[in-house]
Amino acid sequence: MRSFSETFQNKANLISRRMFILSTIKVGVFVSIISRLFYLQISENIKYRSLSDKNRFREWKLVPQRGIIEDFFGNKIADNTQTFQLYMTPEDVPNLEELFFKLSKIIDFNETKRKRLIKRLKKRKPWEPIIVSDNLSWPEFSKLNLFLHEMQGVKPVVALARKYSEDGSSSHIVGYVSEVSVKDLESTEWLREINVPGLKIGKNGLEKFLNKRIVGQPGIQRFEVNAYGKRIKELELFKGNAGENFRTTLDQEVQKFTSELIKKKSGSVCVMDIYTGDIVSLVSNPTFDPNKFVHGISQEDWQALIKDTKKPLINKSMAGLYPPGSTIKPIVALSALENDVISPKFTVECRGSVDLYDRTYHCWKEKGHGFMNLRNGIKQSCDIYFYEVARRLGVDRLSVTAKQFGLGQKVLGTFFEERSGVVPNTKWKLKNIGKGWYLGETLIAGIGQGYFQSTPIQLCLMTAQLANGGYKIKPKIIYNEQNFQTTTEDGGEKFKQLYRNQENVKFILDAQFGATNEPMGTSYRSRHVKPEYIYAGKTGTSQTRTITAEERKLKLKQKDLPYKKRDHALFIAFAPYRNPRYAFSVVIEHGGTGSSAAAPIAKKVIRKVLDRHKLRTKYQSDLFKEV
């Protein structure tokens, strides 16, 4: 018994001793757990708190309101209007097929739209609202609201969408907006930051150029979300900022008028203030309805635009390249005078053609003009005279003057679609064609043919810089902004003199007066008689191909030729002749001669612009007073 109790005692002692060791270990483990808690909850608290917030909060961006583009008088060219949209939250819809069937009865929701929607649905989370239709008509919308109680999970929404003036007169210059594409995102960094589902972005024209400032700042909605990304509650709302509004120098009234004038033709009209560089009108035809692009253009409409041989999508005013033809003659003449190659008295006999460098060069007037001096050469646009002037001047000196007056470089420089054209010279040919310059090419350069390529807006600028007495101006389309080219070669000097002797410029302008207002002048038939409208101009007819000897014999009339082979009709002008204020350029593609196809249009445009001049100045001075 004693031994038993002894063993018991021994055992109890042993167990208790070991228990004590164990307790020490336990305390150690507890301490380590507490220090782990301390580390996580106190030392690293900030890190984990921010991680927890990162889990919790999710931001949604709201589409900002795009700025408005107005014309000079405050008429809205690109506006925002209400559109009626239909959103659907897929997880709230009990039966998709049933809903689609009901929708097809109420709105335009056909099979293709249904398939496209189902395709989009697969890429999204069921609680994310999806746009079923973003442009409903009012009858559709009201009908929808009437039957809303029968359809669960859909939500009619009134939103803002771009609305352009419907006549399409400013479609090219203003451009259009459309959905953001992957390409847009890849190429534009700032867009990646503000991109929001449903955001529309300018693809063309001013809309594209102004994108960054006109698009606005997206609003931000902060939500608390759960682990599956579902929104639990809204925490914060930042409404965002609407984009800047822009006032342009355009006159919507003139735009419409001009667009109507060349409606059936393919071509361009440019009107520019010769002192301020304000572009009053810039029209390209045929045009298109930019509204179609806003909600995604249909395949048929797109194909129709693409396949049209008259290329409605191209802004011919600055992306269309035409040989300037005889409209370059004032520059050729000026260059020759400035370089003292000829004097105004320099005379050439025109017999209708001239043989030079083993080739025959023709004048447009087969019978010839007879003896021509410089003034008559310009007035009657004698090609033989200018062959000779060009031969003496040389293409390199000509190209210097032509470039000075705005040819061969971008006029606005801010439109990605604008092209710079070509002012050829010997170096240019060697570099771009890889061949030496032929003397014969100098001759045809003298009448604006050959390698010469210019855009209508370049011709307009050239005319303006002559008409203002020979000073450099900076064309602009956004009012209140000096120029988008931040650095200028002349160090910001406002009026840079382009001539050596102003008498030369005056002489050229007078010769152009003759061309329009004196008998035998090429645009005499399109002159204005009323003193306040009297203007000076220069016609141009640029060939689209070389005329063969056989064709010359046949004396083919323009209208007998196939459309594509007809000449481009050009006309440049400035008005009024006394105290000139506006420069004009008209280009009618394959329109025939400048005097018959382009000058009559210019005549009407000039009258319209001059009629509105008073209003424009008054409006401008009123604006100044307000300031």
Next chain:
Amino acid sequence: MEKNYFQKRNQSISDKILAFDFQLLLLILALGTISILAMYSSEMGHFSYYTQSHLYRFSIFFLIFIIISFFRIQFWYKSAYLFYFLVMILLFGVDLFGVTASGSKRWISLFFINLQPSELMKVSLIIFLARYYDKIPTTNVNNLKYIFIPFLSFMIPAFLVASQPDLGTAVLIAISGLIVIWLTGFKIKYFLYSFFVLFCLIPIGISFLKPYQKTRILTFLNPERDPLGAGYQIIQSKIAVGSGGIFGKGFLQGSQSYLDYLPEKQTDFIFTLFSEEFGFIGSLILLTIYALIIYRIAVIGSESRNNFARLFCFGFAAAFFVYVTVNMAMVLGLLPIVGAPLPIMSYGGSSMLSIMVGLGIVMSCKIHNQEDLS
């Protein structure tokens, strides 16, 4: 006859009630209350399924705990083997007729309740070993003759549980078995030998692991390995605990659990939820409650006059400690996620039943601590 187990010659019911360890009783009630509140929070402040059944279970098991504590210690001493073998049969039953859920066969359907015998094995193994060693003199503990049965007694259930597969519970069973064996005086060097053998067997053992178990271990070593997959739980758990700070986000304010970032928040990760809402201070309080419970169990053990009770209490205290610390270390990223519930706090009937039965026997030891087994 039964009355014999209930009442000893001189102990009436009222005597027994007075002999209760009220500190332990209060601590258990406090823990139960906290667990119900945590469950309530896990359901975003709704008194629904989890909270309700947790409350019912706690109430019923608390009653069972009281009843068990009235049984005389002799009863437990005598029925220790029976209890162990019954649970063993259930464990084999799981292997044969078990209910499979989420990839492992852990439950057995007993008509009215789905029981998880592996949880019950935790406590029955301790009783078994306490009973076994009670009669063996200290000098004989290290005798080869007395080594086989104890080792088999925990290795067989551990192997069965591991093959369910439920590695976490298997490890817990093995650890609690080893602790009891060690407490009886088993020489530490033998442990070292066997650990060495075990260490050598690790490469072979790894080949037996299921792919998901391997992933868990790899994930533990580097949770950022696969932040959305296997590492997700531990990363989110650490975020929840860490973001709690000193005072926590407040009751029902734990965003990690509220917004479903926290996985298994009612079961293994209930401590994470609690710690997120009540912070460092709250966690310390909870840890203190657990520490006091363990302390009380140990005190009761040391006050016992018989070695069976002493061994059981010490063994159970150690096992209880292991359950608590393994779970906490797991959710705090100190151990791999093995699936070990936090006693009483975690949702789960079998686990709570096992703990409450264990606590009941401890209480029985307290009430009848003047009794000899002879």
